[in-house]
Amino acid sequence: MPIVSNNEHATYDVIVIGGGVTGAGVARDCALRGLNVLLLERHDYNHGASGRNHGLMHSGGRYAVTDPDSARECIQENEVLRRIACHCIEPTDGLFVTLPDDDLDYQATFVEACRQVGISAEVIDPQQALQLEPTLNPDLRGAVRVPDASIDPFALTLANVLDARLHGAETLIEHKVTDLIVAGGRVLGVRALDHRTGLTHDYHASVTINAAGIWGAQIVRHAGIDIQMFPAKGTMLVYGQRMGQMVLNRCRRPSNADILVPDGAVSLMGTTSDRIDIAQVDDMRVTAAEVDLLMREGEQMVPRLAQTRLLRAFAGVRPLIASDDDPSGRSISRGIVCMDHASRDGMEGLITITGGKLITYRKMAELATDLACRKLGVDAACTTTTQPLPGSQERNVITGGFKPSGKSNSSKRHGDRRRAIPATDALDRMNICECENVSIGEVRYAIEQLQAHDLANLMRRTRLGMGACQGKSCACRTANLLAQLTGDAQQAQCDLARLLDERWRGAKPVAWGNALRDAQLTAAIYQGLCGLDKAIGRKEVQP
Numbered sequence: 001m002p003i004v005s006n007n008e009h010a011t012y013d014v015i016v017i018g019g020g021v022t023g024a025g026v027a028r029d030c031a032l033r034g035l036n037v038l039l040l041e042r043h044d045y046n047h048g049a050s051g052r053n054h055g056l057m058h059s060g061g062r063y064a065v066t067d068p069d070s071a072r073e074c075i076q077e078n079e080v081l082r083r084i085a086c087h088c089i090e091p092t093d094g095l096f097v098t099l100p101d102d103d104l105d106y107q108a109t110f111v112e113a114c115r116q117v118g119i120s121a122e123v124i125d126p127q128q129a130l131q132l133e134p135t136l137n138p139d140l141r142g143a144v145r146v147p148d149a150s151i152d153p154f155a156l157t158l159a160n161v162l163d164a165r166l167h168g169a170e171t172l173i174e175h176k177v178t179d180l181i182v183a184g185g186r187v188l189g190v191r192a193l194d195h196r197t198g199l200t201h202d203y204h205a206s207v208t209i210n211a212a213g214i215w216g217a218q219i220v221r222h223a224g225i226d227i228q229m230f231p232a233k234g235t236m237l238v239y240g241q242r243m244g245q246m247v248l249n250r251c252r253r254p255s256n257a258d259i260l261v262p263d264g265a266v267s268l269m270g271t272t273s274d275r276i277d278i279a280q281v282d283d284m285r286v287t288a289a290e291v292d293l294l295m296r297e298g299e300q301m302v303p304r305l306a307q308t309r310l311l312r313a314f315a316g317v318r319p320l321i322a323s324d325d326d327p328s329g330r331s332i333s334r335g336i337v338c339m340d341h342a343s344r345d346g347m348e349g350l351i352t353i354t355g356g357k358l359i360t361y362r363k364m365a366e367l368a369t370d371l372a373c374r375k376l377g378v379d380a381a382c383t384t385t386t387q388p389l390p391g392s393q394e395r396n397v398i399t400g401g402f403k404p405s406g407k408s409n410s411s412k413r414h415g416d417r418r419r420a421i422p423a424t425d426a427l428d429r430m431n432i433c434e435c436e437n438v439s440i441g442e443v444r445y446a447i448e449q450l451q452a453h454d455l456a457n458l459m460r461r462t463r464l465g466m467g468a469c470q471g472k473s474c475a476c477r478t479a480n481l482l483a484q485l486t487g488d489a490q491q492a493q494c495d496l497a498r499l500l501d502e503r504w505r506g507a508k509p510v511a512w513g514n515a516l517r518d519a520q521l522t523a524a525i526y527q528g529l530c531g532l533d534k535a536i537g538r539k540e541v542q543p
């Protein structure tokens with residue numbers, strides 16, 4: 001039986017459930033409008049789809065032919081994010097290329113559809129495309145340039161959380177909503193379990209906003225409401241090199257494996273789309289067939305991928321609303337769904353915001369907050385189209401992007417907030433992760449100001465361990481530092497083992513050749529040399 005404490009003062013205007021980009025955006029918008037808001041996330045910010053996607057700031061081109069409303073939302077928000085979140089964005093532009101097996105007639109349909117929804121789409125000569133991107137298939141038949149970009153989803157969500165907190169919001173990680181408090185046809189708040197203490201608390205609010213992504217259907221079920229979600233799994237591959245400077249797309253109807261995104265020093269190839277059972281959402285496995293498909297298609301677009309080291313594979317689940325006649329979910333609209341459960345289900349005080357995309361999160365937040373304000377009788381305008389996020393507040397902030405090895409990448413991750421990173425002490429300036437250039441000071445900043453307390457959430461805040469070595473060199477050092485900073489060596493050791501398990505889970509589907517040798521080296525270091533598995537009484541950390 002959980003122990004329930006009565007929080008007499010835990011009453012808010014709005015409770016937001018879910019710390020993905022949508023929940024973070026809603027919390028920020030509510031706080032900017034002067035509402036008293038609490039955000040509850042069951043694990044860590046970006047633990048769901050917001051930390052498991054392509055990081056593509058769509059121009060909308062991908063949806064222009066098949067889903068023009070969503071394409072229009074994408075280009076509008078693309079323009080807004082360049083203003084308010086420039087430190088999270090690398091303005092790469094993108095190419096939609098026609099390969100020998102693709103229908104060149106589709107190019108004209110694509111360009112016209114882009115024009116209709118306001119996306120600039122410039123047809124360029126294949127030779128010019130090859131000059132821009134020399135790794136492209138030399139036999140390409142056509143190319144169109146669009147304003148796609150690469151965006152750091154981790155930095156984007158965190159900047160929203162940070163601004164929400166700066167404007168008075170309370171945001172709690174490791175707090176799982178286990179029930180809705182319902183009385184008289186109204187949701188009065190939530191019951192949440194604090195994973196770190198094992199205690200359960202009740203929190204009351206006039207409005208509860210469900211931004212729990214694919215888990216949103218479970219949330220509303222506590223109020224007897226049914227939403228049919230469509231769990232569309234997408235798998236991606238991480239290659240250990242940056243293959244080019246632009247986002248590369250296949251110029252065809254949206255399909256499997258047709259996008260390659262430069263992400264700092266690495267490249268992301270994706271994605272697939274398959275309906276999975278909702279029970280699998282918390283235990284997703286990448287299959288060999290998915291890896292084969294992504295590699296095969298990717299090598300058609302960029303042949304050099306065949307000789308490039310694969311670091312790992314990962315999968316996420318798109319929070320889409322179900323459609324009975326689409327088994328893969330490809331043709332379900334990526335448009336925004338905002339549900340007022342008062343008008344839909346007769347349940348006051350509850351809103352669900354879902355669907356959409358990473359890059360339409362701000363608009364989603366605006367819609368949900370507008371509705372909450374109407375319910376609360378608050379007349380406060382949305383300011384998020386113009387108010388820059390923390391990190392993007394200086395006019396000349398260095399925009400996100402790849403910096404050559406040896407230079408600090410903290411400006412990409414934190415923008416103008418990098419000044420808050422301790423750097424006067426020589427020790428703080430030392431790099432602890434060479435691949436992503438993370439300093440000891442940045443780790444301290446993440447712990448002291450960004451609610452990081454273990455290795456996994458340090459990675460989500462600093463990209464530590466996300467580069468070419470995948471944590472092999474830096475994870476042990478960082479666990480040591482964490483032990484010193486938190487005073488809990490045993491916890492740091494457990495974190496290290498968990499992180500290595502997680503890394504092995506991603507490396508296993510691509511573990512052959514050099515990737516397998518690399519995994520064996522990691523296992524030799526951490527099991528053979530450090531005895532990590534024995535130290536915490538585990539049989540096995542890696543193969």
Ligand SMILES: Cc1cc2nc3c(=O)[nH]c(=O)nc-3n(C[C@H](O)[C@H](O)[C@H](O)COP(=O)(O)OP(=O)(O)OC[C@H]3O[C@@H](n4cnc5c(N)ncnc54)[C@H](O)[C@@H]3O)c2cc1C
Nearest residue numbers: 018020022042048049050053054056177213234316358359
């Ligand atoms: C493979 C793939 C590739 C994609 N690529 C792109 C792309 O390139 N560009 C783009 O714009 N979009 C992309 N998307 C879509 C985008 O990632 C999602 O639309 C977006 O991240 C959804 O954010 P969210 O906050 O709504 O959901 P989520 O990020 O899933 O957040 C929901 C949060 O709720 C929390 N939660 C769940 N249950 C509870 C509970 N009981 N209590 C408290 N918290 C709870 C979860 O832990 C989670 O953190 C992609 C999606 C996938 C799957």
